[in-house]
Amino acid sequence: MxxxxxxxxxxxxxxxxxxxxxxxxxxxxxxxxxxxxxxxxxxxxxxxxxxxxxNSPERIATPLRRTGPKGSGQFEPITWDQALDEIADRWKSIIRESGPLAILGYAYSAHQGLMNRGLVNGLFHALGTSRLQAGTVCDTCCETAWDVTVGPVGGADPESVVHSDLVISWGADLAATNVHFWALAEAQRKKTGMPIVVIDPRRTRSARAADLYLPIRIGTDAALALGIMHILVRDGLANRDYIARHTLGFDKVEAEVLPRFTPARTAEVTGLSVADIEKLASMYGKAKAALIRLGEGMTRLTHGGQALRTVALLPGVSGHYGVKGGGAMLLTAASCDLNYAAVRKPSGPATARMVNHLRLGEELLNMKDPPIRALFVGANNPVVTCPEVHKVQKGLMREDLFTVVHDPFMTDTARYADIVLPAANYLETDDLYRAYGAYWMQWGQKAVEPAGEARSNFHVAQALAQRMGLTDRIFSLSPREAAEELFKGSTGPASNVDRNELFAGVPLNIKHDWDGQPFKTPSGKLEFYSEQLAQQGLPPMPDWEADPIEAEEAAKWPLRLLTAPGYFQAHTAFSGVGFLREREGKPFCILHPEDAAKRGLKDGDRVRLFNDRGEIGLMLKVADEVQPGVLLVPGQRPVGEAVSGTINMLCSDRYTDMGEGATYQSTWLEVAPWKEAAAA
The missing domain is CATH 3.30.200.210 (Phosphorylase Kinase; domain 1)
Incomplete structure (x- = not known):
């Protein structure tokens, strides 16, 4: 051992x-x-x-070639040389006939290693193919909102919570998605009595353990933040000195926006009581070092950027950005200033046609001049994760689309592939990692050899690069040698780590020794007024207003969808573990008892979820975990595990207000008893 x-x-x-x-x-x-x-x-x-x-017996053991219709899951084993030669031959033929833009590499975040994630993208960048505008299903909206407000820089160090006297988890289920920060916060509460506040439409595990829980109405986070600002100003709790020295445009917000967000109106919009809004504002205004942990979920709706931007401005009113243990934390990766281009952009044209991550289905069906004729999918499962899943499935059914999927398991996406390649698990790969929710960096060595004939993303990218005639040095380096390239031209604390310690596997802290939150906006200040947004035709100041398209949908359908990570099946990367599937149970939805009673539904029923885009079937749990009028679907699950379908079949591919992100939470639908005929 x-x-x-x-x-x-x-x-x-x-x-x-x-x-x-x-x-x-x-x-x-x-x-x-x-x-x-x-x-x-x-x-x-x-x-x-x-x-x-x-060690899952469900892992793919060898490369596979399709033998039956697309989507049938019928394959035969082939050798790696056969698979790689066929891929390279098809790609070369397509490039000769239609040019490199007819190929799309679609790799994302199922492997967070900087080598295994980055070099696949580097392959397609060097080939000059169409490029994936990655992350729109996840974080482009929240990142854009943060960047135009605070700047492209990391937020508060979560470990500074030992100096905090108040923690607000805003739209983040920390017990499920940030468990080590949650443990630190609980330890600080036990030690000092520091209160923890949770603001979330769902009564999460974190919410049940909080000192104050506010079950906010979906999509109204900006209104609550503005209501708190209104009270801070009213009660003389705004830090005028900090505002004057470190912010831009608060005077306009104070004069033109805040008067409209009285406690009464804020309560009307958010569904919260005036008493709870007043209580939260008082706690926040009187705290010396309040830390807001921002969740990405509040941004996955029509006005998601405005929501996060407004909440991120709160510590500027209170001055908490200026103290250790205070401020806000969304992501930290922007402050890990490595030379990522060495791996992700070794060569190739500076610009190329972009394909939005969340609109894969739309582009597979309708993109022209040239159409996408070849698709490579690695470390992602778009048949489950993308909105408008029906479009994705229809696009992947195209007989003239040559699809390659590199994955450890036969995912829903892999079933549509022409070639399936077995992927190595992270425990079978060497790689360099940097956290995006903490300030740590570490080299991870492989613990075991890959199972069966599995190969890493890094290895496959290099093998295909060589067959395609690419000569960039990065495609001949070992993972360790390639990781060293990231430090050439890098800046900041990450660039100064002891390389011997790092590559020996020692976890290294790369936090900045900040005297308060730095701002990297054009003004160098926290921007309540953003000229960047004004130039894009977007509201330059924080505000909240109802969206007319959402209002139209709400008039047609009685329930609003809320999606959130499952505790044991957050996404399909964990589907290969039978124990976790059993712990999570069959794919399910949660409905408030009042809504269930109106529809004659009971706990354990099979139910039909439907709207204009289609219908799916899930198991029903009846609980007050959500408010009336909300339907919760935890986790993203394979199509075959559910009664029928997967939840993103019912979500549109409409964009958020900033960052062209996905609007999963701007989905309305209805629920009824499941009938076998409904699936026909």
């Missing part, structure tokens, strides 16, 4: 340092690394089962 220090590569802000226990070349147990202060010796309930994930 040996122990190997590894790094969790799942798409999670914590980037846990882990210990893999290996016996006879097999991972038998995973545990948190006790010598990493942030991971603190424990891992989440999902990652604790990653020995089952890497």
């Amino acid at each position: 040996k122990s190997v220090r590894v790094v969790c590569a799942h798409d999670c802000p914590d980037m846990c340092s882990l210990i893999a226990h290996v016996d006879n070349g097999k991972v038998v147990r995973i545990q948190g690394d006790p010598d990493q202060p942030y991971t603190a010796g424990f891992a989440c309930g999902k990652v604790n089962r990653d020995s089952d994930l890497v």
Whole structure:
């Protein structure tokens, strides 16, 4: 038995340092690394089962070639040389006939390693193909909103919570998605009595443990933030000195916006009581070091950018951005200033045609001059994750589309592929990691050799690059050598780490020694008034107003959709673990008892969810976890596990107000008893 220090590569802000226990070349147990202060010796309930994930009997063992109709899942084994040669031959033929723009590489975040995630994109950048505008299903809206408000810089260090006297978890279920920050916050509460406030439409585990829980109406976060600002100004709790020295445009917001957000109107918009709004504002205004942990979920709707931008401005009114343990934290990656282009953009044209991540289906069906004729999917599962899933499925059914999927498992997307390649798990790869919800960097070495004939994303990108005639040096380097390239021309604390310690696998802290939150906006200040937004034709000041298209949808359908991570099946990367599937249960939705009673539905029923875009079937749980008028669907689950379909079949591919992100939460629908005929 040996122990190997590894790094969790799942798409999670914590980037846990882990210990893999290996016996006879097999991972038998995973545990948190006790010598990493942030991971603190424990891992989440999902990652604790990653020995089952890497050893899953459901993993793809060899490369496969399609033998039946697209979507049928009928394949035959082939060799790696056969697979790679066929891919390269098809790509070369397509480039000769239609040019490189007819090819699209579609790789995202199922492997967070900077090598395994980055070099696949580097391959397609160097080939000059169409490029994926990645992250729009996830974080482009919130990042854009943060950048025009605070600037492209990381937020508060979550470990500074030891100096906080108030924590607000705003739209983030920390117990599910940021468990180590949650543990630190709970420890601080136990030590000092620091209160924890949770603002969320769902009564999450975090909400149940909070000192104050505010069940906000979906899409009204900006109104609540403005209501709190109104009270801070009214009660003399605004930090006028901080506002004068470090912010831009608050005077206009104070004069033109805040008067409209009285406690009474804020309560009317948000569904919260005036008493709770007043209580929260008082707690926040009187705190010396209040830390807001911002969740990305509040931005996955029509006015999501305005929502996050407005909440991110709150610490500028109170002055909490200027103190240790105060401010706001969304993401930290922007302050890890590595030379990512060395891996992601080794060569190729400076610009190329872009394909929005969330509109894959639309572009597969309608993009012209040239149409997309070849698709490579790695570390993602668009048949489940993209909105308008029916479009994605229809696009992938095109006989003239040559599709390659590189994945450890036969996903819903892989079933449509012409060639399926077995992918290595993170426990089987060497890579460099940096957290996006904390200030840590670590080299993770592979614990075991890849199962079967699996190969890493990095290895496959290099093999295809060589077959396609690319000569960039990065395509011949080892993962360690390629990682060294990231430090050439890099700046900031990440560039100054001890390279010997780093590549020995020691977790290294890369936090900035900030005297308060820095701002990297054009003005160098926190921008209540954004000229960048004004030039884009967007409201330059924070505000809240109802969206007319949302209002029209709400008039047609009685329930609003809320999607959130599942506790044991956050997304399909965990689908290969039978234990976790059983813990989560069959794909389900949650309805408030009042709404269930109106429809004659009871707990455990099979139900039909439907709107103009289609219908799916899920199991029903009846609980007051959500408010009346809301339907909650936790996690993203494979089509085959549900009664029928997957939830994103009912979501539109409409954009958010900023960042061209996905609007999952701007979905209205109805629920009724499931009938077999409904699926016909």
